[in-house]
Amino acid sequence: MHNIWLIAKREYTERIRTKAFLIATILIPVLMGGGIFGVAAIASRSKTTSHIAVLASTAQPAQDLKKELENGKDSSMTVDLLPAAASHAALDKEMENKQLDGYLVITAATAVGRRPTFDFKPRSTADMATSEALEGALHTVLTRESLQSRGLSAAETAALMEPVTVNIIEKNGEHGDSKTSFYVAYVLFLLMYMVVLLYGMNVARSIIEEKTSRVFEVLLATITPDELLTGKILGVGAVGLTQVGIWMITAGLLAARMGATSGVSLSVTQAVFFVVYFTLGYALYSAVAAALGAMTNSEQELQQLNMFLMMPLFLCMGMLVPIVTNPNSMLSRIVSQIPFCAPLLMDLRISISMPQPWEIALSIVLILITIYAVLWISSRIYRVGILMYGKKPNLPEILRWLKYS
Amino acid sequence: MPIVELEKIRKVYDTKVAVEGLSLTIEPGTMFGLLGPNGSGKTSSIRMMIGMTVPDSGRVSLFGKPFDRASLHRVGYLPEERGLYKKMKVLDQLVFLGQLHGLTEATARARAVAWCERVQITEAIDKKTEELSKGMQQKIQFIAALLHEPELIIMDEPFSGLDPVNAELLQNTLIDLRKEGKAVLFSTHRMDQVEKMCDSIALISRGKLVLAGSMREVKSSYPRNRVHVVFSGDESFLTHAEVAEAKNYAGVAELKLHHEAGAQQVLAEAVARGTVINRFEVKEPTLEEIFIEQVRASFGDEEARGIVDA
Numbered sequence: 001m002h003n004i005w006l007i008a009k010r011e012y013t014e015r016i017r018t019k020a021f022l023i024a025t026i027l028i029p030v031l032m033g034g035g036i037f038g039v040a041a042i043a044s045r046s047k048t049t050s051h052i053a054v055l056a057s058t059a060q061p062a063q064d065l066k067k068e069l070e071n072g073k074d075s076s077m078t079v080d081l082l083p084a085a086a087s088h089a090a091l092d093k094e095m096e097n098k099q100l101d102g103y104l105v106i107t108a109a110t111a112v113g114r115r116p117t118f119d120f121k122p123r124s125t126a127d128m129a130t131s132e133a134l135e136g137a138l139h140t141v142l143t144r145e146s147l148q149s150r151g152l153s154a155a156e157t158a159a160l161m162e163p164v165t166v167n168i169i170e171k172n173g174e175h176g177d178s179k180t181s182f183y184v185a186y187v188l189f190l191l192m193y194m195v196v197l198l199y200g201m202n203v204a205r206s207i208i209e210e211k212t213s214r215v216f217e218v219l220l221a222t223i224t225p226d227e228l229l230t231g232k233i234l235g236v237g238a239v240g241l242t243q244v245g246i247w248m249i250t251a252g253l254l255a256a257r258m259g260a261t262s263g264v265s266l267s268v269t270q271a272v273f274f275v276v277y278f279t280l281g282y283a284l285y286s287a288v289a290a291a292l293g294a295m296t297n298s299e300q301e302l303q304q305l306n307m308f309l310m311m312p313l314f315l316c317m318g319m320l321v322p323i324v325t326n327p328n329s330m331l332s333r334i335v336s337q338i339p340f341c342a343p344l345l346m347d348l349r350i351s352i353s354m355p356q357p358w359e360i361a362l363s364i365v366l367i368l369i370t371i372y373a374v375l376w377i378s379s380r381i382y383r384v385g386i387l388m389y390g391k392k393p394n395l396p397e398i399l400r401w402l403k404y405s
Numbered sequence: 406m407p408i409v410e411l412e413k414i415r416k417v418y419d420t421k422v423a424v425e426g427l428s429l430t431i432e433p434g435t436m437f438g439l440l441g442p443n444g445s446g447k448t449s450s451i452r453m454m455i456g457m458t459v460p461d462s463g464r465v466s467l468f469g470k471p472f473d474r475a476s477l478h479r480v481g482y483l484p485e486e487r488g489l490y491k492k493m494k495v496l497d498q499l500v501f502l503g504q505l506h507g508l509t510e511a512t513a514r515a516r517a518v519a520w521c522e523r524v525q526i527t528e529a530i531d532k533k534t535e536e537l538s539k540g541m542q543q544k545i546q547f548i549a550a551l552l553h554e555p556e557l558i559i560m561d562e563p564f565s566g567l568d569p570v571n572a573e574l575l576q577n578t579l580i581d582l583r584k585e586g587k588a589v590l591f592s593t594h595r596m597d598q599v600e601k602m603c604d605s606i607a608l609i610s611r612g613k614l615v616l617a618g619s620m621r622e623v624k625s626s627y628p629r630n631r632v633h634v635v636f637s638g639d640e641s642f643l644t645h646a647e648v649a650e651a652k653n654y655a656g657v658a659e660l661k662l663h664h665e666a667g668a669q670q671v672l673a674e675a676v677a678r679g680t681v682i683n684r685f686e687v688k689e690p691t692l693e694e695i696f697i698e699q700v701r702a703s704f705g706d707e708e709a710r711g712i713v714d715a
Contacts (some may be wrong), residue, residue, distance in 0.1 A: 006501065006504050014490070211490045214484070214487060215488040216488070217457075217486055217488060217542060218484060218502065218549065221457065221477065221484070223505060224474070355414075364664055
């Protein structure tokens with residue numbers, strides 16, 4: 001026990017002290033949070049600010065369009081109204097100089113009851129935001145015009161054009177926001193995915209470190225390979241938990257600071273299950289990584305076996321959308337019981353829509369059994385593989401190692 | 406009470422026999438040399454001695470008792486494949502390894518500092534291992550094996566890669582430890598070191614013991630049939646009937662005779678033919694000669710029986 005503690009302590013203190021740990025601790029949440037919330041925030045809040053020109057022969061609907069585009073729900077563009085005869089060549093020149101983002105030509109309808117035609121020439125055809133804003137604004141303007149032409153008052157028209165809101169009510173009866181609860185589930189999923197991947201690989205690497213530097217020969221003169229393996233998994237694992245702990249506490253403090261305004265809340269259930277599944281998933285993947293580390297002699301060889309660690313994680317990634325859209329389908333229930341996916345997917349289901357208690361219990365039992373089995377196998381591989389170097393073992397050899405006591 | 410007792414240990418890796426029926430005993434206060442060519446099973450034997458691998462058959466006893474992991478705290482081991490944590494500071498590393506051998510942190514720290522002074526690497530104490538020269542790293546590993554004051558010190562090729570000054574420093578340290586009553590086992594190919602330092606030797610070749618005993622016994626079991634001659638003039642005495650083999654390096658000759666008694670006859674012949682003899686020394690074979698002879702014989706016998714694979 002004392003030896004395991006010493007190994008774990010060394011592994012932990014040496015890793016915590018590195019710059020890589022500090023950088024990862026700061027950078028990962030910044031990148032991830034920035035990535036997810038940043039994109040979401042930009043997509044939901046930003047308005048199009050393009051500068052366009054409208055060429056029209058009549059005042060309407062050009063003037064209404066200008067008003068809508070300049071002060072609309074999704075846009076605050078700059079709009080110049082020009083007569084239809086304005087020179088296209090001059091406008092093209094302005095676009096080339098990047099003073100203008102595009103121009104719209106309104107040709108009046110040829111027959112009564114027909115819509116006018118709209119030709120938009122953008123500076124960049126990839127500028128979807130501007131053309132979408134245009135389409136939206138034109139639709140609003142034309143509908144309003146048509147309603148008013150049928151004798152409705154301005155107030156009636158405004159009431160009809162009012163957007164519809166759907167209130168999301170959570171199980172506890174409070175108002176929720178399906179978007180933010182999805183984001184929380186998504187962030188927890190990604191967090192677990194990254195940490196399991198990163199630290200799983202760290203376990204494998206730290207085993208290879210001892211092999212390449214031959215330190216284990218000295219260590220094995222006093223301790224057993226099992227003690228070394230356990231100490232390493234615990235030590236590297238504690239680093240991962242410390243890192244996640246720092247992130248969670250920081251997130252908690254930030255959330256408390258911003259409070260209600262952020263609108264993001266992590267329930268106690270979510271947090272508890274996250275910790276449980278994170279610990280289990282971490283232990284499972286570390287055990288697999290330890291076996292991979294024991295089989296290989298160098299980082300390069302490890303890279304080749306890396307896919308065994310990645311494949312179940314990719315499967316989980318692929319199952320993300322089906323589960324989010326339909327958390328209680330048969331597919332979701334089955335894949336979330338696979339021990340290698342359960343830590344990520346069952347936790348995801350829990351934070352989206354609580355599964356049956358027996359499902360949770362079953363998944364935990366399955367993971368525990370798998371951890372035990374994988375550890376049994378990796379400690380055998382480790383015990384033999386650690387003293388074998390120079391040659392990469394093939395599968396029959398590894399299977400033979402399992403028979404050694 | 407012998408410190409180490411191996412009884413007919415055998416280890417087979419897949420199809421290769423690494424060690425075959427090896428028995429040997431190491432008494433306290435001896436400097437024991439484990440000799441053998443590359444791949445002869447020295448490291449495999451040492452690993453079984455300290456329980457890193459378990460023999461397929463045979464018995465290992467340490468300190469008079471059947472092997473038990475608890476007795477490993479009384480053993481210091483310097484492996485042939487040197488290894489230290491590259492990014493760790495020297496002192497932290499020594500303290501860590503000392504703790505693994507059952508020392509408290511404070512004791513390990515105090516002893517590590519004292520040892521660094523003893524082997525003259527005080528300036529390395531606060532550095533990371535990767536910043537040190539190979540020789541310095543080797544000294545640190547040497548200290549790591551001795552920090553917990555083991556009663557049995559096992560060193561696999563302890564002096565390889567050291568300059569003569571440092572090799573002598575470590576040799577003297579080992580001699581001091583032997584004087585304190587500790588048993589030292591080391592393996593090497595350097596016969597001159599063994600000849601100078603060891604009380605007892607065991608020579609293994611192809612996993613089998615071919616020669617064992619105290620240095621005196623081993624040497625006296627060989628006839629004093631080597632002659633070192635420094636001469637000038639006529640060299641026809643080198644073809645005398647008593648001479649089995651002669652190597653003549655222009656005025657300095659190494660002779661191997663058929664019998665011990667032949668030396669006088671060869672000398673008489675040389676004098677009779679008018680050769681000027683500056684030096685004529687009758688010697689026992691060196692350990693190196695014994696080593697080469699025995700190893701060749703062990704390979705030759707097997708080949709003769711036709712069981713050597715390519």
